[in-house]
Amino acid sequence: MKKILILGGGTGGTIMANKLRKTLERDEWDITLVDQDKTHYYQPGFLFIPFGIYTKYDVMKPKSDFFPAGINTIYSHIVRIDGESNKVLLEGGKVLPYDFLIIATGTQIQPEETPGLKEELWYKEIFDFYTIEGSIALREFFKTWQGGRLVVSIAELPFKCPVAPLEFAFLADAYFHEIGMRDKVDITFVTPLPGAFTKPRATKMLGQLLEEKNINVISEFYIERVDNKSKKIISYDQQEVPFDVLTIVPVNMGSDMIGRSGLGDDLNFVPTDKYTLRSEKFENVFVLGDASNIPTSKAGSVVHFAADVLYENLMSAIEGRPLLAKFDGHSNCYIETGFGKGSIIDFNYETEPLPGTFPLPGIGPFGLLQNTKMNHYGKVLFRWIYWHILLRGKELPIESEMSMAGKKL
Template identity: 55%
Template sequence: MKNLVILGAGTAGTMMANHMVSKLPKKEWKISIIDQYKTHYYQPGFLFLPFDSYTEDQVKKVGKKFIPKDVVYHQQKIEKIDAENNLVVLENEVLAYDLLIIATGSKIAPQEVDGMHSKEWHKSIFDFYTYEGALALRNKLRTFKEGKLVVHITEMPIKCPVAPLEFAFLADDYFQKKGIRDKVDITYVTPLSGAFTKEFTSKTLGYLLEDKNIKIVTDFAIEKVDFENNKIIDYADTEVDYDLLVTVPTNMGDEVIEKSGLGDDLNFVPTHPNTLQSLAYENIFVIGDATNVPASKAGSVAHFQAETLTDNILLYLENKPLKEEFDGHANCFIETGKNKALLIDFNYEQEPVTGTFPIAGIGPLKLLKESVFNHWGKLAFRWIYWNVLLKGIPIPFVSRNMKTAGKNINN
């Protein structure tokens, strides 16, 4: 009996368990998945928790219910990967593997910036990339009446690169509904030279910031948080004052990757960008936020990766060349407030442009155009996540690789 071991039962790991259980012969392969946490979170929902748009029950479920019954589930902490000997050391046992899928994700590391993880953490300094942070921020916003709100990104890469912008747009809408927008100054602070990583999209989103009277500070490489004087300070000594700081800390891979000697400086696993095979060990494959590939760290990306990765694992087992197929495909809804949203679709080479999606010339969704329909699409994604995406079911009309049909590529 051969062993496939999947590390992590988040979005990517759960999808791969559902893909592989139907592909590998049950008499020949045992599939195991390991995760130390009982709860599975719908992480895109963390954006909505602070604004009381989602309830706690809408963003969390028992993770085991999404794991196929023929997959052995270990709820344990992963201590170390011994890649030289094909072993995974858990807190209570050691598992041997013939094939390993690393899906350990990423997490925030506020301790990486001096003064960020201070006594003011979740008091005047908040994140919304964790369940606990989003809830604490919700409680803070309920009582926030006036002052300077700063939405800040520490450095790239981060999970869902558009989420900080969405937070700024939703905060604008939230304070307008409360009738206090004129009393709240919103500033968006980014290490990038514009509102987003892609130039064409950055212009569109930059206009929205201006239209909503949200100030933007670019090229801000944070050195420290002066939590005693409510300032963030960058290495050029630029200072931004805040009363409420909503920050996206450094995102890093799981510490087990560092302990195992498998990661880069941020604990992301060096991975072939098109095959998703580890660059160091041919029987290790990596997916989702755990990789160092230059694609967005988002659920849609993991979904597209999973389809290519499944094919490549089967090719690997047959000693056939792997498909250099994954193209960095990502699509993201961007909430802009007032029940509207934008949609972007892009890959490694092609930045977001205008057009129609998913059916060329028909849509029904419009790319890079605000619409109520896109907002509905964003809200519908929660149902799709729990009922389609996690189960490894293809999304109709949405291909794993980005299609150029219906897009205004020459914009």
């Protein structure tokens, strides 16, 4: 029996398990998936919890609901990968040999990386909205908050879902309007980037939206530490931003296990060929999604598109053919902008987000870089698509390769 081992049962690992079990002969290929956690979180939903739009029950399901029949699942901590001898070591001494390995262990927040962040104010007046715990704690806080300075900040690049903090700021604006206390809340968006986003046109569009919504922007602010006493964030060049409540995207890092295995860069992301999605170190190791260091968004849509390419290339590797499928860095993000509207961006390694219509050229129904109700419905519907189609590795009517049709230069 030949063995494929998948580390991580999140979006990427689950999609790959489904795709591979469908095509690989069961009496020839053994597929094993390892994860330390039994719950699958619909992570885009965390953003809605602080504002009472979703509860935790909207974003949690058992991981096992989405795994195909005919694979082995092991719930365990992973000690390390031994790429030289094609083995993975689990807690308790279990050793899993593999012929091919897929690393899909994602990215996690590391608040400990920023001095003062995870101290006395953590989950009292400082929150993340990238974990179920952080989102729920923030929901409880907002229920009784009387207003003041709300600071939304980003600690380091890259981070998962680059539009999430913007969406958070937009949703906060709408939420405090709706409960009649927007006049008591000052919202400030603090980013290490030179503007609202990285690419010029999206930055312009999103920057204008922030301005319309009366959200202050402080750019090129690279946070050094948090002062819990004076309630300020302080940058490396000694700028200070005071807060009453700080909602922050902490430093994102790949799994510690990647570091222990000697497979990561300085943030524990795995150096990966950005086109073939194969590890730069080992020919029988592939890396899917946030765990890799490929220069595109860390986002579920990227994982979904990349999974098609990884699948093709893994099949080629199995059959000893050259890896011809090339990932283009395709990313597609809905952006909630509040008041029942949304925007959408579609881009890749080479092409920045452009205005236009999506997915059908000239028709839509979604408007790229536009702020419409239809885009918001797309985001709402997407949760259903995620659970029922995407995770199960089924076809969606969107190509994994980005299309220029419908985009305006």
